[in-house]
Amino acid sequence: xxHYANPLHKVDKDMPWETYEYYSDACVDExxxxxxxxxxxxxxxxxxxxxxxxxxxxxxxxxxxIINKSIEEASLILDNYKNMIYGKDFNESLLxxxxxxxxxxxxxxxxxxxxMVSKALDKFINKK
Numbered sequence: 001x002x003h004y005a006n007p008l009h010k011v012d013k014d015m016p017w018e019t020y021e022y023y024s025d026a027c028v029d030e031x032x033x034x035x036x037x038x039x040x041x042x043x044x045x046x047x048x049x050x051x052x053x054x055x056x057x058x059x060x061x062x063x064x065x066i067i068n069k070s071i072e073e074a075s076l077i078l079d080n081y082k083n084m085i086y087g088k089d090f091n092e093s094l095l096x097x098x099x100x101x102x103x104x105x106x107x108x109x110x111x112x113x114x115x116m117v118s119k120a121l122d123k124f125i126n127k128k
Contacts, residue, residue, distance in 0.1 A: 009063040010056070011046045022120040026112045029055045033120045040071050047117075054104065054113040061097045062117045075125050082118050085111060 015034035022031045029051030036044040045063045049056070062081065066074040081098050083090040087105045104114045 009046050009060050009067075011048055014048065015046050017044075017046075018124065020120045020123045022116050022123075024051070024055075024112065024116060026109065027052070029113060029116055031055075031059060031116050031120050033117075033124070035124055037071070042066055042069055042071070042074055051116070052113050054101075054110050055116055058098075058101055058114045059117040061100070062121070065096060065098055066121075071125065074121070078118055078121050078125060082115070085114050085118075 011034070014032070015036075017034045017036040020033045020035065022033075024030065029049070031047060031049040031051070034046045034048070035042060045067055047059055047063060049059065062078075065077055069077070077094055077098075080090040080094045081101075084092075084095060084098070084102055085104050092099055101114050104110050
């Protein structure tokens with residue numbers, strides 16, 4: 001609940017870092033990621049966005065999970081998260097608090113909310 005009510009990585013203004021955006025096709029959820037990368041490490045990451053509890057919490061927990069990680073480590077976490085939310089095999093030990101979204105695929109609308117952060121992060125990871 002705290003990641004929805006008081007997200008740790010949410011900001012109200014744009015940051016002067018690499019920016020990646022993703023807009024929901026199904027609802028009003030909107031995500032702007034601001035990523036600061038130094039020497040192949042995600043040294044800081046923030047987001048600005050509007051959306052539901054699943055969207056806000058999954059985004060904040062994901063950012064918490066990849067901050068200070070190398071691009072390769074972040075990619076591994078991201079891949080396992082996507083496998084988990086799509087009901088595929090994944091390494092639970094890599095995901096920590098993200099495991100709370102394990103059964104989100106049971107409700108298609110909630111799945112869409114939980115996948116938004118992965119869609120935006122894919123843009124960043126795939127540019128590498």
